[in-house]
Amino acid sequence: MVMVMTxxxxxxxxxxxxxxxxxxxxxxxxxxxxxxxxxxxxxxxxFIAGSLLLSNLSAEQLVGLNGNAYRFDISGMxxxxxxxxxxxxxALFFLPRFLRRGITTMPQFLEERFxxxxxxxVSIMLLVGYAVMAxxxxxxxxxITMDELFDFQQITALSTQSSIxxxxxxxxxxxxxxxxAGGLKAVAxxxxxxxVILLVAxxxxxxxxxxxxxxxxxxDGARKLIADHPEQFNAIGGKNASVPFSTIFTxxxxxxxxxxxxxxMIIQRALGARSLxxxxxxxxxxxxxxxxxxxxxxxxxxxxxxxxxxxxxxxxFAYPALVKAVLPWWLTGMFAAAIFGTxxxxxxxxxxxSATLFVIDLYGPISGCKDEKKLVxxxxxxxxxxxxxxxxIAPQLLNTPNGIFDLMRRFTGFYSVPIIAIVLxxxxxxxxxxxxxxxxxxxxxxxxxxxxxxxLDKSLSLHFIHVMGILFxxxxxxxxxxxxxxxxxxxxxxxxxxxxxxxxWKYANLTSVMMIAALISIYITLSPAxxxxxxxxxxxxxxxxxxxxxxxxxxxxxxKRRHHRSLSAAT
Numbered sequence: 001m002v003m004v005m006t007x008x009x010x011x012x013x014x015x016x017x018x019x020x021x022x023x024x025x026x027x028x029x030x031x032x033x034x035x036x037x038x039x040x041x042x043x044x045x046x047f048i049a050g051s052l053l054l055s056n057l058s059a060e061q062l063v064g065l066n067g068n069a070y071r072f073d074i075s076g077m078x079x080x081x082x083x084x085x086x087x088x089x090x091a092l093f094f095l096p097r098f099l100r101r102g103i104t105t106m107p108q109f110l111e112e113r114f115x116x117x118x119x120x121x122v123s124i125m126l127l128v129g130y131a132v133m134a135x136x137x138x139x140x141x142x143x144i145t146m147d148e149l150f151d152f153q154q155i156t157a158l159s160t161q162s163s164i165x166x167x168x169x170x171x172x173x174x175x176x177x178x179x180x181a182g183g184l185k186a187v188a189x190x191x192x193x194x195x196v197i198l199l200v201a202x203x204x205x206x207x208x209x210x211x212x213x214x215x216x217x218x219x220d221g222a223r224k225l226i227a228d229h230p231e232q233f234n235a236i237g238g239k240n241a242s243v244p245f246s247t248i249f250t251x252x253x254x255x256x257x258x259x260x261x262x263x264x265m266i267i268q269r270a271l272g273a274r275s276l277x278x279x280x281x282x283x284x285x286x287x288x289x290x291x292x293x294x295x296x297x298x299x300x301x302x303x304x305x306x307x308x309x310x311x312x313x314x315x316x317f318a319y320p321a322l323v324k325a326v327l328p329w330w331l332t333g334m335f336a337a338a339i340f341g342t343x344x345x346x347x348x349x350x351x352x353x354s355a356t357l358f359v360i361d362l363y364g365p366i367s368g369c370k371d372e373k374k375l376v377x378x379x380x381x382x383x384x385x386x387x388x389x390x391x392x393i394a395p396q397l398l399n400t401p402n403g404i405f406d407l408m409r410r411f412t413g414f415y416s417v418p419i420i421a422i423v424l425x426x427x428x429x430x431x432x433x434x435x436x437x438x439x440x441x442x443x444x445x446x447x448x449x450x451x452x453x454x455x456l457d458k459s460l461s462l463h464f465i466h467v468m469g470i471l472f473x474x475x476x477x478x479x480x481x482x483x484x485x486x487x488x489x490x491x492x493x494x495x496x497x498x499x500x501x502x503x504x505w506k507y508a509n510l511t512s513v514m515m516i517a518a519l520i521s522i523y524i525t526l527s528p529a530x531x532x533x534x535x536x537x538x539x540x541x542x543x544x545x546x547x548x549x550x551x552x553x554x555x556x557x558x559x560k561r562r563h564h565r566s567l568s569a570a571t
């Protein structure tokens with residue numbers, strides 16, 4: 001009876017999301033390229049925020065990052081919480097430049113700045129990364145969660161790998177239908193609905209987990225968790241931590257800038273905005289909510305460690321096991337549907353972006369096809385193909401030694417660092433030639449490949465994130481030197497090619513300062529200066545927090561005064 005009720009609420013939620021998405025997208029034209037790939041350039045800030053969150057806060061983070069916390073420590077939260085810096089850079093620096101050009105894909109800018117070959121090389125690198133790693137990982141982590149919640153493997157008597165394959169196929173099929181039939185508008189709407197439910201459900205899990213640790217009392221559980229293992233709450237880990245704190249300022253910064261500022265899956269939502277203001281609002285709102293990451297993405301991993309000890313065979317099962325242990329049966333269906341929606345939304349987001357890259361950057365220019373109906377049709381066929389590739393690869397990820405989160409971060413290093421390097425150089429200089437960009441892409445793949453596959457990652461004491469940062473600096477330096485030796489004759493094209501309004505969101509600077517202050521406050525709290533001190537919270541803690549916010553308020557006041565002076569001078 002319990003399983004029937006769980007399945008009923010699960011199916012009911014999925015139907016509600018599908019019907020609502022259909023109603024919201026029924027009047028949207030998808031016959032053209034902008035309609036299918038950019039939602040008719042009509043997305044509001046709230047839909048952009050919701051879609052960004054669910055595209056990012058996928059099973060990769062919920063399951064993978066909590067698994068990392070269960071196996072190692074909470075230092076892995078840096079991948080998510082420090083993304084606030086990259087999100088601010090996206091809103092204030094990258095978006096105005098992308099939207100002014102009216103582009104559909106990021107590689108279009110690379111053709112404009114360098115040449116068509118650079119554009120195609122980057123598009124292919126992104127497509128391979130999406131099909132081989134990003135989407136299969138999402139399906140795999142979603143499958144093991146569904147398997148744990150519904151006891152799918154026991155009911156069907158399948159092997160672990162077979163059950164993951166079947167569940168991956170189911171989620172891939174539904175996600176592929178969304179992306180193929182509805183385009184970006186359907187993806188954004190379904191993302192927003194599922195995102196709200198997911199956020200509520202994800203916040204509920206650590207609360208219930210703390211109640212379980214505290215024998216029915218929330219605050220007793222929190223005090224017990226901190227008192228028993230205060231060192232687990234130290235986000236500023238040492239050099240042996242899973243993510244050393246120093247890496248935040250090297251390769252992690254590069255990886256986050258790539259992900260939030262140049263990754264087609266992410267920026268495509270912002271490129272579909274109805275105005276620059278709506279785009280900035282959506283991006284920054286998503287950044288604010290992402291500051292909740294320590295609560296949602298690593299705290300459950302610590303709770304699972306305290307509840308289960310080291311009894312779990314695989315770290316990636318920590319979060320699903322915790323959900324099953326603490327969630328009441330009458331909420332399991334809704335949570336399972338939220339996770340299912342997360343996986344399918346993340347999946348269809350990447351599929352839609354893959355189809356966009358394939359059609360706009362490869363098929364269209366190479367074939368010379370100008371028929372928009374045919375381009376959309378080819379995009380739908382490409383969506384089906386990329387879906388099938390991801391479904392086939394997903395079950396093969398079961399035996400990753402250090403967890404899926406670590407594998408993903410290592411793999412994305414092949415393309416994240418060189419892409420953000422050439423985009424930044426392309427924006428900031430006019431002298432660097434196209435040959436420098438192409439050389440950088442090839443050099444990085446070879447150098448990072450030697451480091452990864454020749455055993456250097458084991459023989460060198462340097463963390464792989466630091467290696468990414470070193471390669472970034474080296475590659476930018478090489479491009480600048482080539483720009484001196486063989487300068488390009490680049491003339492920027494006409495601006496304001498996009499018909500949407502380009503007025504900045506009036507709260508963009510204020511929101512950015514508040515986000516940085518909140519980020520610093522989180523790291524102070526999750527450090528020996530805060531709750532991670534074994535002797536108790538230091539007396540200096542409230543004064544440190546007060547100082548951070550005092551500086552933030554002074555900066556906000558200074559910006560406001562400067563804005564008023566500029567308005568007075570203009571009049």
